[in-house]
Amino acid sequence: MLLVHYPKCSTCQKAKKWLEGREIEFEERDIKNQNPSKEEIKAWHLKSGMPLKKFFNTSGMIYRELGLKDKLADMTEEEQYELLASDGMLVKRPVLVTDTAVLTGFREKEWESLL
Numbered sequence: 001m002l003l004v005h006y007p008k009c010s011t012c013q014k015a016k017k018w019l020e021g022r023e024i025e026f027e028e029r030d031i032k033n034q035n036p037s038k039e040e041i042k043a044w045h046l047k048s049g050m051p052l053k054k055f056f057n058t059s060g061m062i063y064r065e066l067g068l069k070d071k072l073a074d075m076t077e078e079e080q081y082e083l084l085a086s087d088g089m090l091v092k093r094p095v096l097v098t099d100t101a102v103l104t105g106f107r108e109k110e111w112e113s114l115l
Contacts, residue, residue, distance in 0.1 A: 001024070001025065001026040001027070001096065001097065001098050001099075002026065002027050002028075002029060002095075002096070002097040003015065003016060003019065003026045003027070003028045003029070003094055003095075003096055003097075004028075004029045004031050004036065004091075004093065004094060004095040004096075004097065005028060005029070005030070005031060005093050005094040005095075006030065006031050006032055006088070006089070006093050006094075007030060009093060009094075011093070011094065011105070011106050012093055012094045012106070014106055015094045015096070015106035015111070016028070016094075018106070018108065018111065022115070024115060026096075031088035031089075031091055031093055031095075032088050032089065033088075034088075035085065035086075035087065035088035035091075036084070036085060036088065036091060036095075037085055038081045038082055038084075038085040040085075041055065041081050041084045041085055041091070042081050044095065044097060044102040045077075045081075045102075047097075047100075047101065047102045048101065048102035048103070048104070050102075050104070052077055052080050052081075053072060054092065054104050054105075055084055055091060055092055055095075055104055056068065056072070056080075056084070056090060056091070056092060057089065057090055057091055057092045057093065058092070060089055060090065061089075062087060062089050062090055063090060068083075068090075091104075092104040092105055093105070094106055096111065096114075098114065098115075101114055
């Protein structure tokens with residue numbers, strides 16, 4: 001299991017503590033230092049079954065600065081994958097990647113039902 005997170009993010013810290021408190025083994029990766037590749041994001045998106053928009057950090061500064069709220073609808077999935085791969089801070093975090101599922105953000109009930 002892989003936890004892709006930003007160590008300074010309070011939600012990511014809660015998610016990590018939650019996993020550790022349940023003694024769930026996971027590998028962790030700092031999204032700012034090791035940004036997901038376009039191929040990883042595409043694979044995670046397909047595995048998740050979620051709309052691609054759920055992979056964007058809509059409350060982030062970069063998202064707002066680029067005006068993505070109004071631009072995403074006109075972009076192809078490939079363009080969105082490339083954009084997400086360009087900067088880890090655009091990706092909704094934490095991202096939890098298991099053998100069977102991918103979750104973005106930390107919602108305890110959702111994580112509990114998966115794990």
